Amino acid sequence: xxxxxxxxxxxxxxxxxxxxxxxxxxxxxxxxxxxxxxxxxxxxxxxxxxxxxxxxxxxxxxxxxxxxxxxxxxxxxxxxxxxxxxxxxxxxxxxxxxxxxxxxxxxxxxxxxxx
Numbered sequence: 001x002x003x004x005x006x007x008x009x010x011x012x013x014x015x016x017x018x019x020x021x022x023x024x025x026x027x028x029x030x031x032x033x034x035x036x037x038x039x040x041x042x043x044x045x046x047x048x049x050x051x052x053x054x055x056x057x058x059x060x061x062x063x064x065x066x067x068x069x070x071x072x073x074x075x076x077x078x079x080x081x082x083x084x085x086x087x088x089x090x091x092x093x094x095x096x097x098x099x100x101x102x103x104x105x106x107x108x109x110x111x112x113x114x115x
Contacts, residue, residue, distance in 0.1 A: 002112070003067040004039070006103040010057035014096045018045075021094040022059055024087055031079055037070020038063075057099070071102065 013021040025043040032041040041063050046056045065071040074080060087093040106112070 002104065002106050004105060005063075005065040005068050005071040006105065007061070007063035007065065007071060008101055008103070009061035009063065010099040011059040011061075011095055012057050012097040013059065013094050017094040018058055021087065024083065024094065025059060025061065028079065028083060031077075032063075032074065035070065035074055035077075037066040037073065039066055040064040057097075 011021060011025070022043065022045060029041055029043065032038050041061070043059065043061050046058050046060070063071075065074065084098075088095045088098050
């Protein structure tokens with residue numbers, strides 16, 4: 001059974017706040033990369049491309065964690081909680097809307113061998 005957790009965290013900034021929000025999210029990367037369970041943690045900005053015309057949030061974090069426990073430990077770090085309190089939950093924050101979801105790479109009813 002795969003224990004990896006894939007997180008996609010989408011952020012829609014308030015008008016005129018995209019650069020500030022992107023910088024605030026970039027500031028989270030170095031410490032997240034220090035976490036033992038962090039396999040990938042990259043903030044990205046949407047760009048226009050003729051072969052990818054879908055709707056998107058302007059800023060998206062792509063995360064891969066070694067396990068559910070690693071992801072939960074990350075979410076409970078003081079720096080991450082402070083980011084959400086300051087930028088997402090506060091009326092004065094940079095985020096208009098955030099959408100954070102986690103995924104698995106396993107199909108339903110996968111009969112993975114136990115090691």
